[in-house]
Amino acid sequence: MEENECQQRLFLTDLPMEIIIHILQFLPLSSKYRASMVCHSMYNIFNDPELWRQYEVCIESDKDNDSITIEEHDAKILISKFGKYFKILTINICGHLIGMPKDWHPVLLKLSNQCSLEKLILKVGPYYPGSESLRKKIPRPPKEDMVVLLSLIRNAKRIKQLDIQYWPFLPDYHEDQDIIKVIVRNPTFHRLEHLSILWPDSRQMLSVYQPTLPNRRMVLELVSHLKNIKSLRLRSTMLSNDLLKEFAHCERVDKLQLMKIYVTHGKSNPQFHIPFINPSSWKCLTDINPNFSVNCWVIPRVQAAVLSNMLTFDCPLSRVVFLEWSRVTDLMLESITSKYSKTLKRFELYCGLKNYDNSLIRMVEECTSLKHLVIKSCTWYGLQYRTVIKLAASRGSGWKTFLIDEKNVSIVDNIDHAENDEMVDHIENKLKGIAIDPENDDRKMKRMELKESLAAILGSEFDDRRKALIIYRNKDGVQI
Known part of the structure; x- marks a missing residue:
């Protein structure tokens, strides 16, 4: 007492x-x-x-450092004491997997047997400078390390989300080291609802790193055993007609809701070619599942005709994002407008932008479901201010997201003479830059007039911050 x-x-x-x-x-x-x-x-x-509930296991691959040793010692005690409560687990093995410290083996094996995971995130062997040479010297991770890591999948009972951000997808693995074979042999994975395969997070979206990808046959083998998938994130090269037909089976009615495609393309590397998808493959899937939609992130400077090989007329494209290194043309914008006028809900542009005003206006006018518009181009003054007003007025207070970076807006009528900028030549590599004049009073006044006009058009929720013209009504949980 x-x-x-x-x-x-x-x-x-x-x-x-x-x-x-x-x-x-x-x-x-x-x-x-x-x-x-x-x-x-x-x-x-x-x-x-x-x-x-949530924990990230960080392991340095075969590195000896006192501070790392202390941190890992505390982590092992924490896992031993509270690991049974983990529901969301991230395995982060930094650097190329050339050998995991052996004292981690019993820790991970015990964890795989005692925790009841709902979500597993795998970051095994992420890219870092110099790792390419390591991959050539030691291309295949040690067998015992792979078996231990895969015990988390082998012993999973209730997992619903699997996010494979990095993984050494190499051919001719033994079955107990092949992640796809291990998933297929675990009957409890039929509960899996969300699958992500080598989808880069936002910080790696612009990475030039090209990992070894699982081929289309491997992805099809995996998905064919996961009958309750609701969302799938994958790279464009993993997509195939057979995969779409698999999702169109009657036993999957109303299951798959969203497919996110990260478009990569490399002429010199066949594994990064954009696939040709028959329009009938998309149609079969949308016929059996009318609520299914596709989101697409484009990184390469790919031609409209090549992209159209995959994104055909019957593809239910609801969101398209052109990343900084990609390229947009009038032909591409017109193609999107004509094919997806009924399905497109969100358009984002981060690449170069110049003289596409009419195409953007037409897209907004004809794509009646488009309620999210983000333009944060890497170039200056690519959009006339009158165009911005027209885009805003086309929806008015109906915009849920309206975000345009100020630097992309030219506040004079003729964009060819918008600024009296001076070209600055660099001796090395013959590079050129633009020296932008300081903002004068006339420009400031016109910019304020533009913001006042937008405030009147967009309504009281209009917000001017971060040097952008923004309206963001997050009514449906959509994130920028």
Whole structure:
């Protein structure tokens, strides 16, 4: 009795247990662990599963460093004590997998047997400078490391999301080292609803790194055993007519809702070629699943005709993003407008932009479902200010996202004489740049007039921030 009273005096608060747990959730996992070791009066609180729901295991591949050793030592204790509560787990093995420290093997094996994962994220062997030479010297990861890592998949019971961000997809693996074979042999993976294969996160969207990709046969083999997939993220080279036909089976009615395609293309490398998809393959899928939609991120400077080989008329394209290194032409914008006037809901442009005003206006006018427009081009003054006003007025307060970077807007009528900029020549490599004149009073006044006009058109929720002309009504959970 005296011990309980002592603990109550040490832990002075009238807050309900649920509130305390909610507050502690904002602490980094390492801080939670340290607090759990010293605050014995809060023992019951720190054993609440919600505090340990998400964790990232970071392992340095075959590196010896005192600070890393200390961090990994604490991580192993944390996993041993609270690993049974993990629901969302990230395995991050930094650098090319040339050999995982052997003392991690029993830790990961125990974790695979005691936790009940709902989501698994794999970052095994991400790219870093110099890793290409390592891949040539040691192309295949050690067998025992692969078996241990795949135990998390082999022993999974309730997993619903699998995100393979990095993985050494190499041919001729033994079955117990082949991630696709291991997934297929686990019957509980029929519950999997969300699958992502080598989809780059936002920081790697512009990376020139070209990983070894699983071929179309491997992807088809995997997907054919996952009957409850609701969303799929993959690279364009993994797409095939057979894959779409697999999703069009009657047993998958109303299952697949969204497919995100990251378009890569390399003339010199066959594994990065954009595939030819028959229009009938898309149509079969949309006939059986009318709610199915496609999102597309384009990174290469690919011709409109090549992109159209995959994105045919019957493809239900709802979102298209042109990344910084890609290229947009009038022909491409006209193709998107004519083919996807009924399905396109979101258009984003981050690449070069110049003299596409009429094509953009037509796209916004004819694509009646388009409610999200983002233009943050890497070039200056590619859009006339009158065009911006027309784009805003086409939806008015109906825009959910209207974001245009100020630097992309020319505030004079003739874009060819918008600025009296001076070309600056660089001796090395014959590079050229643009020296932009300081903003004068006339430009400032016209810019303010533009913002006032947009505020009147877009409504009270219009926001002018981050040097952009922005309206962002996040009514349907769409993120920029």
